[in-house]
Amino acid sequence: TRSTRPQRLLTHVKQRARRGDAQSVITTIDDYCRAREWAMNVGDEKGSILDQVVCEVSPDVALELGTYCGYSSVRIARLLPPGARLLTVEFNHDYATIAREVIDWAGLQDRVQLLEGASGDLIPQLRQKHGIETLDFIFLDHWKDRYLPDTRLLEDCSLLRRGTVLLADNVICPGTPDYLEYVRSSPRYQSQYFSSHLEYTRAEDGLEKSVFLG
Ligand SMILES: O=C(NC/C=C/[C@H]1O[C@@H](n2cnc(C(F)(F)F)c2)[C@H](O)[C@@H]1O)c1cc([N+](=O)[O-])cc(O)c1O
Numbered sequence: 001t002r003s004t005r006p007q008r009l010l011t012h013v014k015q016r017a018r019r020g021d022a023q024s025v026i027t028t029i030d031d032y033c034r035a036r037e038w039a040m041n042v043g044d045e046k047g048s049i050l051d052q053v054v055c056e057v058s059p060d061v062a063l064e065l066g067t068y069c070g071y072s073s074v075r076i077a078r079l080l081p082p083g084a085r086l087l088t089v090e091f092n093h094d095y096a097t098i099a100r101e102v103i104d105w106a107g108l109q110d111r112v113q114l115l116e117g118a119s120g121d122l123i124p125q126l127r128q129k130h131g132i133e134t135l136d137f138i139f140l141d142h143w144k145d146r147y148l149p150d151t152r153l154l155e156d157c158s159l160l161r162r163g164t165v166l167l168a169d170n171v172i173c174p175g176t177p178d179y180l181e182y183v184r185s186s187p188r189y190q191s192q193y194f195s196s197h198l199e200y201t202r203a204e205d206g207l208e209k210s211v212f213l214g
């Protein structure tokens with residue numbers, strides 16, 4: 001049977017990116033997705049905004065919802081200070097398998113813990129099972145109709161603290177209207193929109209950065 005897009009992307013990374021060199025993995029994926037076949041990675045344009053926010057926050061504990069092929073896991077983890085860690089959640093076993101190999105190829109396996117399962121199941125386990133007190137940074141890039149319920153769940157599980165930064169991909173395309181309405185109208189968040197473009201295209205998209213006020 002024909003290979004999947006994530007499998008073809010991994011093959012390309014192993015053929016073209018230097019092992020242990022996170023930047024070459026990022027560049028290889030972006031070149032492939034721009035030149036050969038589009039994939040739903042956050043990409044280079046929105047990715048540099050992600051980089052900027054991660055550097056500002058310099059999180060000890062970061063959470064990513066929606067690993068896919070591991071592109072943004074690599075972007076985030078390469079910027080983490082020593083001892084800091086990224087937990088990334090992926091629902092699809094095949095994607096998780098590809099992502100682990102991409103993260104390993106980038107040499108970042110010691111800073112990234114990939115959890116397979118549904119956010120609704122895994123978020124309530126973060127404290128007990130993964131020793132998380134509160135989260136410093138959250139990147140939301142999974143199913144767009146899950147951004148709001150999962151944010152409410154993070155609140156209810158007391159995993160947010162004053163200053164926790166949530167950064168959401170795709171708030172314009174495909175769009176996350178209920179999430180955007182919530183973080184922009186809630187007195188518990190200070191929200192800011194970063195205008196950009198949908199990965200590898202000229203379509204409008206952007207990231208919403210929301211600081212939890214406690
Ligand atoms: O649909 C998009 N993304 C959906 C992304 C979905 C990814 O998140 C995983 N997930 C599901 N639940 C969880 C968790 F963590 F909850 F368990 C993780 C899914 O298995 C998938 O790998 C998308 C679409 C476009 N586009 O242009 O169509 C552009 C983009 O940047 C996108 O992110």
Ligand SMILES: [Mg+2]
Pocket residue numbers: 040041042141169170
């Ligand atoms: Mg996305």
